[in-house]
Amino acid sequence: MTLALTVNGMPCTTRAATTTPLLDVLRNEFRLTGARYGCGEGQCGACLVLVDGVPVQSCAREIGSVAGRAVTTVEGLADHRLIAAFIDAQAGQCGYCLSGMVVAAAALLARNPSPDREAIVAALDGQLCRCGAHPRIVRAVELAARGMK
C-alpha cells in the first residue's frame, strides 16, 4: 500500500507499513536526517517535526497517521530566521538536540511572534539538552523573535 504525504513542501510517497515510526521513514527512506533518534519513547524531543504546523515527536508517531498531512523537518526550515539566530547566538554544543529545538521554536514563533522569555521556556521545556546550551538556545529564539518584529 502506498501512502502519500507532503514533506517540506514536496509531495512524497512511501510503501512503509502504516505502523512504522514517522522518524524511520524520514531518516531511512527520505534521507532527511535532521529529525534525530534520541529515545524512541517520545521523552527527549530530538526527533521533533511539525505535522500540519503542530510539533510532534516523530519517533512516537506512526506513518499511517500522517497520510495526506504536511510534515516539516528542520531541513524544511533552512531559510527560517531561527537558523541564523542559532548561529548568531552560537546556540549549541554537540548539536544533537538542535533540530528539535529549532522545530519547537518555529512552532512557537508561528503562533506567537513575540514570545517573552517565559513563553520560550514553556515551548522548549519538553526538549532535552545535555550539554547545557539552554541559555544560548533561549537567547537564539529571542533574537529570532526580535528579528521578526
Added chain:
Amino acid sequence: MSDLPKSLADNPRLDRWLRFADGRLHLAVGKIEIGQGITTALAQIAADELDVALGRLEIVAGDTERAPDEGSTSSSLSIEVGGASLRLVCAEARALFLAEAARLLNTAPGDLAVEDGAILRDGVPTGHDYWSLAPRVDLGRDATGAMAPKPRAAHRLIGTSARRLDLPRKLAGTGFIHDMVLPGMVHARVLRQPRPGATLAGVDEAAIARHGARLVRTGDFAAVVADSETWLRAAMAAAAPRWEGCDVPTPAMAEAAWLTTRPADTRQRGAAGPAPAGPAPAGRSHVATYSRPYVSHASLGPSCALALEREGVLEIWSHAQGVYPLRANIAGTLGRDPGSVIVRHAHGAGCYGHNGADDAALDAAVVATLLPGTAVRVLWSRADEFGFAPVGTAMQVRTEAVLDGDGYPADLTTTIWSGVHVNRGPGRLLAARTLPGAPPLPEPVEASDPYPGAGTRNVVPYYDIPATRYVHHLVTSSPIRTSALRGLGAVVNVFALECFLDELAAIGGHDPVAYRLRLLSDPRARRLVERAAAMANWAGRGPAGTGTGLGLAFGRYKNRSGYACVVAEVEAADEIRLRRIWCTADAGLAINPDGVRAQLEGGIIQAASMALKEQVRIDATGTASRSWAEYPILRFSEIPPIEIELMDEPDEPPLGMGECTMGPTAAAIGNAAAHALGLRLRDMPLTRERIIAAAAG
C-alpha cells in the same frame, strides 16, 4: 625533545600534522570534537600561527590512518597539550617556509611577512606562497620545538570568538555518525548480556526471522541483524533471549554508602607523621561526610558505530574519545594486528566522558567480522544507553579538621571511598566478556596520585592548610560498570571540601568568603572569589534559614588547570530551586573566549543537574533507570539566569576549562541550600526526600 608537549613528542613529524595543497591548509589532529568546540579552537591556533584564513582549513580529527595519535580527548587537556603542540608545529612550519622564501628572494626571513598564505616583502606580494613553496619545503622532519610561537600582540585569531565551524551543518540536519550510510549497510544490535558472566541459554530465532531479521552469534555474543532499522527494532523486541547465571544486585547498591561496606584497595598519602589523635586541645574539630551516587553520562544521542571488514582490513567509524586507544583495544580483543584495523572518528552527541561509544564500536566490529564484506551499523537503544554505558562512580568523602585558635583548619584529613573512575583499556569493552575464550575481566586499576588523580583528583586542598593528608579506599567491585565522567573525583572532592569550609566558617562565626580569602594565597584565585562575591552582592547576604540562600565555592581543576568560582542563589521549601548563578573563571589565554563561556555554562548546568536530580537506580536486573523518565535531568524551566565573567589573563598559558565548574557549582548549590534551609544536606542529589530526612534530624 623531552620538553615538547606530549602530543608533539609522540608525533614529532611535522607532515603528520599539516600540509599545503590545492590552496588549502590540510590539518590533521588527534583531539576530536565532542561539542566542546575544540576543532574550531585548534583551527584558530593553526590559522593564526601560519597567517592563513580560517576558511582555507581542511581538518581531519581522529583517524588512525590520517591523523596523529594524541591518545584520548579527555581531562581538559586538548588546548593545554593538543593546542600547545599544534602551535609549535605551525610556528616551525611557518619558519621553514619563510626560510625557503628568503633563500629564493635573497633576503632575510625577518624581512618577510605572510598574509593568507602569501609571502610578502615590505607589504608587497613576492609571488611566493605556501602552496608554491610546498614542493621545496620538506615537512617530513621532526619538530624541534625551537621556533617560538607568535607573541600575544601578533595574534589575530587567537583570543577572538570565532564561530563554531561545525554548527551550520548540524543545524542543517547532518553531521553526525548517526547520519552516515554505507552502501549495502545492515543494521545490527547486540542482545545485551544482562550481568557479567551470564550465559546465553536460548533465543527465539524463529521470532527474529518472522520480523525479517537474523541472528549472528559467537559465544555469548549474539546480535540481531536486519536490512531495516524498523525491522531490527521489532525483531529485538521479539528475540526473548534467556540468560543464565546472573548475579542479583539490590537497590542499596545504588547508594554511595554501600561502597564503605566493600573490601577496598587502600592507600594513604599526605603530610609526614601520624594524624593527630582526637580533637585539638581546645576541643575544636569537625567531621562531616559527603557523597554522590552513581551518575549517568546520559548522552542525548545513543551510542552508534559503523564497521566494515574487507580484504583483511577492519574499518570502524566511532564517536569514541580516542581512535588510537580504541583501535588498540579492539585489535587486542579480537586478537588481530592493530595494523589491520582503522578507526575513524565521526561526530556523536556530547559524551562528557567515557560513555558507550567504545562499546558500540566493538559491537559493530564483531558483527562486521562475522559478516565480512557487509557494512554494519549499530545504534544502541535508549534503554541500553542508560543500562549498559559506563557510569560515573559513586563516592563518599569524609573530611575531618582540627581547628587552630582562630577557627581555621590546622590539620585536614580526607578519606575517600570510591569506585573506579577510569576504566578504559584491554578487555574492558562491554562485549569483550561475551566472546569465545574471553579472558577474565581484568581487575580495575587506578592510581592514588594527587595529580592528575582520578578518585583523588582535587583531594589536596588549594588552600593554605598547614597539614593535610588523604586516604583513598579504591573499591574495585561495583554493581555496575563505571568509567570517566566529566570531572572524575574532583566533582565530589571539591563538593566535600567547599561545603566543609562553609561548615568550618560557621563554627567560628566567620563569613564564608572572608574565611576562604584568609586561606587562599594565589592572587588569581583570590581575584575570582572577590569578584564573584561582588557580582552576587554577597555583602547583602541575609541570615540563614529564611528559605532563600546564597552559597559560594571555588576550585582550580586538578589544582593546575582552569579556575572557577561559582555563586548560587536558591530557593528552598520542599525542594531546591535555582534562582541565579554567577561564575568567575580564569582560563589564562582564552583561545576562543565564547567557546570558554559555552564550556563554563555547560559545566554549570550539568553539575547543577547532578547536584539536584541525578542518580542511577539499581534493582535485581542491574541498572533500573533506563529512560529519561527514570533519569531526569534539568530542563529549561529549571535553569536559572547564569552570569559569567571570564577574567582576562592573556599572558598566561591557556588552561582547559571543560570541567573546572563542575565541583564549584555542586558545592555552591550545597552551600546555598544550607544557607536557605538552615541545615546541611551532604548527599547528592539534594532532593525533596533528603530535605525531609535532614529536617527530621
